[in-house]
Amino acid sequence: MSSSSLNPSAPGASRPAPTTEGTSAAPSEGRAGWTGHAAVLWAAAYGVLALVWTLTGTGFPFGVNDPGAQITLLRGLTPEVGAPVFAAVLLATAVATLAMAGRHAVRLRGTPRALLLTFGYTVAALLLVVVPTENVLALTAYAPMLILGAPFGWPRGIDYSRVLTWSLANQLWCMVGGFLIAFAVLAWQRRSRGACARCGRERDISAAHRARTVRWARRAAAVAVVIPLLYSVSRYAWLAGIPLGISDQMLHDLRESGGVWAGAGLATVAVIGAVLTLGLVQRWGEVFPRWMIGLAGRRVPIRLAVVPAAYAAPIVISGGLGIITSPQIWHMMGYSKVLVLTHALWPLWGVALAVATYGYHLRRLPACATCGRRG
Structure with missing residues (x-):
């Protein structure tokens, strides 16, 4: 493979001409x-x-x-x-x-x-x-x-x-x-600002900028994994009969009403979300793993990861802000304030998920079909 095919700015490299307003911007x-x-x-x-x-x-x-x-x-x-x-x-x-x-x-x-x-x-x-x-x-x-x-x-x-x-x-x-x-x-x-309306690039994205974004995305992904796991621990404990962060009476009421199963269901969704978040910074988030019959080795569509995360991030932030600003939640009988704080971390969870998703998107962003810019 020639160097010109790897470097779009090298002499002889072929690339579409960037569009300009009023010419080929259609x-x-x-x-x-x-x-x-x-x-x-x-x-x-x-x-x-x-x-x-x-x-x-x-x-x-x-x-x-x-x-x-x-x-x-x-x-x-x-x-x-x-x-x-x-x-x-x-x-x-x-x-x-x-x-x-x-x-x-x-x-x-x-x-x-x-x-x-x-x-x-x-x-x-x-x-x-x-x-x-x-x-x-x-x-x-x-x-x-x-x-x-x-x-x-x-x-x-x-x-x-x-x-x-x-x-x-x-x-x-x-x-x-x-x-x-x-x-x-x-x-x-x-x-x-004169950038491509489709991809947002004014020029090729530098390797240094991409590397910085990937580093921040990895840190954000770690935060977006830990916070839902913290939430899940207490719900699984209640299912096991352990009153972690709540009174014995509240645990009894939850078991009688079946609320422990609802909590366990939410905890399971949170764990699945945490695992999928790891895919934003792992290789298997880009290529389907070998155990996925029929899909093994194929590239993961970018939107398959970005769209669900983009939907989840704002509703997680909203849910967390609603809890933080709710007067009654801080005075709920039999409910530890430590557990309330695990909910109060949700806005951070949502922001971290958004940052990790942007890093994933930028890392996998192909050359733009409209302007031809890369990186």
């Missing part, structure tokens, strides 16, 4: 334009719905109107305040994303650009982290059991109409909007 605009216009439609439609909540006084699904959410960052939010605020913010977001979408997006520099970026990312963060309650995290963790057990009537006594509520549906819909807005803002940020 492939780059395809994906960026799709997410941008989807974000506009989402924000406009949901903003109009929030306006209907405001005018009719009914339908607002968050805050005090969500009795199923015991731990939420929007506790105490009334429809009289929440509905018009949602309507105003979402309709303003529709205008902002429209200004950033497609080839005719506004071109800003300096403070106006920074303000528009800040607004867009803030709205995305609110939709991804503040709006979801612990019920989104619980539904995600219980989903495998609910899906596999539904045909057999297990778990018994589950009323799916009470699980999939109007409020929960809106929380999931807000997460969809949060991701769309984040992608739309990111694409505009890239284009406005």
Whole structure:
């Protein structure tokens, strides 16, 4: 293999010419334009719905109107305040994303650009982290059991109409909007600084930058593995009849109600998540291991690892913040504050998972099909 094939900047190396705005940027605009216009439609439609909540006084699904959410960052939010605020913010977001979408997006520099970026990312963060309650995290963790057990009537006594509520549906819909807005803002940020809207690279990524990112990703992955394991230990102890961090009476009540099995199920999901997080920094996270019949030796699709982690990170952060800010959780009878602290680490868990996922993405990022940049 020649040196020119390894080094894209070497004489004779072949690579696509970087696109420039107004020339061959069409492939780059395809994906960026799709997410941008989807974000506009989402924000406009949901903003109009929030306006209907405001005018009719009914339908607002968050805050005090969500009795199923015991731990939420929007506790105490009334429809009289929440509905018009949602309507105003979402309709303003529709205008902002429209200004950033497609080839005719506004071109800003300096403070106006920074303000528009800040607004867009803030709205995305609110939709991804503040709006979801612990019920989104619980539904995600219980989903495998609910899906596999539904045909057999297990778990018994589950009323799916009470699980999939109007409020929960809106929380999931807000997460969809949060991701769309984040992608739309990111694409505009890239284009406005002259980078490729598809991959975000302005130049080939240096080996030094890649090495630094990988080091930080490994440290973050270690944090994202340890924290869920700390949570799991107590739940498995309860299943074994050991009142680790709780009173004997609380353990008795959990065993009588079957709560220890629910806790063990959540602990198992957390352990599986910790193992999968290791794949973000291990070789088997890039190539399917030999024991996976039919897939052994094949490359793991990047999105197969990145998409679930990108979904999990914000709901873990949201769940942790909800616990930290909940007054009653710190005064729960028979529940050790040490266990509360293991939940309070969840925001760190979510951030660490996001960093580890970014490192995995950057490490495996191929040459861009649009601009040809590598690294």
